Amino acid sequence: MDSHLKITAGYKEGKSYVKDLYVTLPFRVVSVGQRKNDGKLYQMIMSSSPGILDGDHYHLDIALEKGSSLQLQSQSYQRLFNMKDKALQEMTISMQDDTSFAYVPHPVVPHEDSNFKSKAKIHIGNNSQIIISEIITCGRKHYGEVFKLKRFQNIMEIYHGDQLIVKDNVLIQPEVIPISSIGNLEEYTHQGTLIFYSTKENVDKTNLVEMMYKAAEAHHEEMEIGVSAMENDGFVIRALGHGGEIMYNFFLYVQEILWALE
Template identity: 75%
Template sequence: MNSRLNIIAGFKGGKSYVKDLYVSLPFRVVSVGQRKDDNKLYQMVMSSSPGILDGDHYQLEVSLEQGASLQLQSQSYQRLFNMKDKAVQELNVLMEDDTSFAYVPHPVVPHEDSNFKSQAKINIGKNSQLIISEIITCGRKHYGEVFKLKRFQNLMEIYHENKLVIKDNVLIQPDLIPINSIGNLEQYTHQGTLIFYSTKNDVHKDQLIETVVEDSERVKGEMEIGVSAMENNGFVVRALGHGGEVMYNFFLHIQDILWDLDKKNVEDCVKF
């Protein structure tokens, strides 16, 4: 099935709003931030399908006009079902100047013999910030499907002023790369990546990283967390663990810290 989701976040009168929205089956988009008073836009992507099936091609187009802030949320865990061939998802995000975009979806659950490739291309404008993550699980552990997928790949490219600033490529292919080998996942069953990138001048990157590292102590024993600083105003959080829910909740906590940087100091962030 070829499925499309197109959303344009506009900005008018100091508020972000849905300027245009188009979806085809199985997608549905609903507003979830009615009680927030920050004038930002909160949308949840929902699906009538139980998961991604063989031959599916999902194409998501997201645009933020100047001044807009959009936070996308997912409905539930994303299941990748048994496939004879493969499924593909494309995400294209265009961020104009003075925008904020966040997308921290639920974990992905690859079933046995699933073959999935996700490609994301993001163009970020001036004085803007991006928060985006991904969590990949081992599959249906209680069904004995621990990394019995054929192949999983998530390729992400982030551009600023037509220059590639970040490229992240996660590839899991158990028949080619032993998943439990040294330098790979070793004894862990879940892997997560969260990327924060900002083109603003007043981002206290080192302080933010210190906050994330300090908060990771609360989940020590359940996850291993590492943070890599970028040359510019950004960092990458890598997580390894044995459960998707703990990792997902920790990523949501990081998102909360980063989302309202324009309204609070790092010291005022709620601790995990």
């Protein structure tokens, strides 16, 4: 099933708002930040489907007009069901100048024989920032489905102007790439990636990276966490662990720190 979600965040009189919204089944979008007084927009993506099914093709188009700030939230863990063929997701994010966007979704749970490919293409304007993450689990561990998926791939590209600034490609294909081998997940069952990139002039990347290291040290008994600084104003956090909830809550904590930057 082809499913579409389109949302445009506008900015007027110091506040961000939903300027345009269009969804088809199974999507639904609801406001979740009514009690916040920071002038930013908070929306949750909901779904009437239990998960992504064979043949599904999701199209997510997100636009932020000049001055707006949008934080998207997910409803629950995203399940990828058994598939004979495959499912696809395409996300396009267009950010004008002076914008902020954040999306830290719940972990993805690939069931046995699932085959899923996701691609996100992001265009960021000047004086703007983006926070975006992904957590992939081993599957339904308590059902004995530890990395029994066919294939999972997530490609993320961030452009500033016409220049590709960031490209991240996560590929899990157990039949081709031994998942527990050295250089892959080894003994871990969960992998997480959080990318922060900013085109703001006043961002102290060095200080932020140090803050991320300190935050990671508090979770060193639960996860292995690494922070890689970019040449430009950004960094990537990689996390390995044995539980999705711990990793998800850590990413939410990181998002809270970064979202407050002005």
